[in-house]
Amino acid sequence: MHQKEQLLQKLKHQNEQLNDYAHLVSHDLKSSLRNLSALLAWVKEDCIEKIGAESVYNLNLMEAKIEKMDQFLEDIINYSEIGATSLKITTIDLNKELTKITESIHIPLNISIIVKGDLPVLKGDARRLRQVFQNLISNAVNFNDKEKGLVEVGVEEAEDFYTFSVKDNGQGIPKEYHEKIFKIFTTLGYQEKSTGMGLSVVKRVLDLYGGEIWLESEVLKGTTFYFTIPKKI
């Protein structure tokens, strides 16, 4: 028993170190990227007349790569922060939170987001919960391939927990990927900009909450993600 505790302690310590490390490295890399991005912008500004269209094209590709890498680092920082800090529990009105979230996501005109019914007021860590909804909703928006895209957020209440759903009419996810998509760095590659971290963040937050997540999907027709949040944390 004593040995087991020691081992747990050691693992916990190593985990913290790993998180700190991810954090530190990501920040340093982010700073370097800021440098690169500025230098690149200046080269473009100063030389655009002198270099050919092909070089301008390549510089633009470099710029896009830098942007993606920055997003990647941001996601790593986010991911490593979950679990490194304890949950800050407050009372959250999910209706208000959801309005904030939908305002913060870039939603193309052909896609609408509908919240079905009233969402509950519950106890939880607002930032983390926001991340869950935000990542699921922005996935549903970003990967939507329909002329009229529709994203529906809903909830059902049970005695001890809520089951939330985020439903889209997008391209659907084949059965063989239903588990794999929650693994870190996994992306189905439908979108150039995705880093493959959104759903792993969602999963990690829900693990922390003691919630579960699963999905139902029909290829070409759409996907519904379900997740549970216990009422008592």
Add this chain to the structure above:
Amino acid sequence: MRKNLNILLVEDDMIEIMKFNRTISKLACLHNIIEAKNGEEALEILYNSESLPDLILLDLNMPKINGLEFLSIIRNNDHLKYIPTVILTSSSDHKDVADCHQLGIAGYLVKPLKFSDYSESIKTVLDYWCYNEFVQA
């Protein structure tokens, strides 16, 4: 009235300093910039100069005395504590934000990735401070 500012820029990264100077050079106001490579150098400048800067722009991640240490030193110094200090960093870490606000800052700017966005936010910050009245030390 709008006036030119005396700004102490505390930043260790050469390219960041270039970014700042390139931004400033395109502004209408002729601000006076004093550069310090870390907190230690910045403190020396503050202790030894006759007049204090109107504004400090402070990076957090620096060698020797880092941004947070520097901030805590000047906030506990009666002579220096009124100088408004705006943080310029690539870290949006919540602990950093909270620690800085606790010590007392006049702003917290997370450096955007794109130079054009960076320039825009620096311009906005300086534009605001141009119109402020300061405690003259």
